[in-house]
Amino acid sequence: MNNTSFWLRHRGLILQILLLSAIWLILSGRTDVIYLFWGAISVAFVIWLSGRLNSIPLAKDEPCGSTRIIIPRLIVYLFWLVWQIIKSGVYVAYVVLHPKMPIEPMIVRFTSKQPNVLARVILGNSITLTPGTLTLDIDDNLFTVHALTRDTEEDLVSGDMEARVARLYMRECESEDMCCDIELITSGRGR
Numbered sequence: 001m002n003n004t005s006f007w008l009r010h011r012g013l014i015l016q017i018l019l020l021s022a023i024w025l026i027l028s029g030r031t032d033v034i035y036l037f038w039g040a041i042s043v044a045f046v047i048w049l050s051g052r053l054n055s056i057p058l059a060k061d062e063p064c065g066s067t068r069i070i071i072p073r074l075i076v077y078l079f080w081l082v083w084q085i086i087k088s089g090v091y092v093a094y095v096v097l098h099p100k101m102p103i104e105p106m107i108v109r110f111t112s113k114q115p116n117v118l119a120r121v122i123l124g125n126s127i128t129l130t131p132g133t134l135t136l137d138i139d140d141n142l143f144t145v146h147a148l149t150r151d152t153e154e155d156l157v158s159g160d161m162e163a164r165v166a167r168l169y170m171r172e173c174e175s176e177d178m179c180c181d182i183e184l185i186t187s188g189r190g191r
Contacts, residue, residue: 092131111181115169123165
């Protein structure tokens with residue numbers, strides 16, 4: 001076989017090994033032989049566990065390993081997500097420290113059109129990582145999320161984050177098409 005087919009067949013595994021090794025080196029900060037040995041053992045163990053998990057289907061309809069993330073889009077998404085976390089953290093700090101404390105807690109339910117189960121998991125975790133929102137439940141395509149203020153609820157249902165997550169797997173999708181059937185279940189307004 002030529003090198004291209006080897007790379008295409010094993011690129012995910014190679015990238016995992018490189019990423020895990022880099023994380024080990026950064027976190028340990030040591031290059032002594034014993035640290036490198038235990039790092040290699042740890043990376044091998046995580047890769048073995050990861051391989052075993054890949055044989056478990058995430059959903060009844062999806063075959064194992066059928067979802068592939070577009071790596072350059074993942075890198076861009078991670079930088080965007082970190083920026084959203086910082087921006088939302090500053091906003092939530094402002095709201096909490098504001099003398100009038102303009103908090104309007106609400107629970108929002110909406111349907112998302114994510115292409116697969118893994119995309120729904122990434123979306124749910126991204127929502128939870130962003131201060132001011134918390135994913136309470138994901139039932140198939142139906143998300144139930146707690147939002148701290150009206151602004152966080154509007155950002156949530158704008159479909160921007162959903163479209164960015166969907167683009168990790170799909171070629172094209174628009175923010176307006178991603179979030180539908182929006183329902184405000186409870187609201188703290190008027191208390």
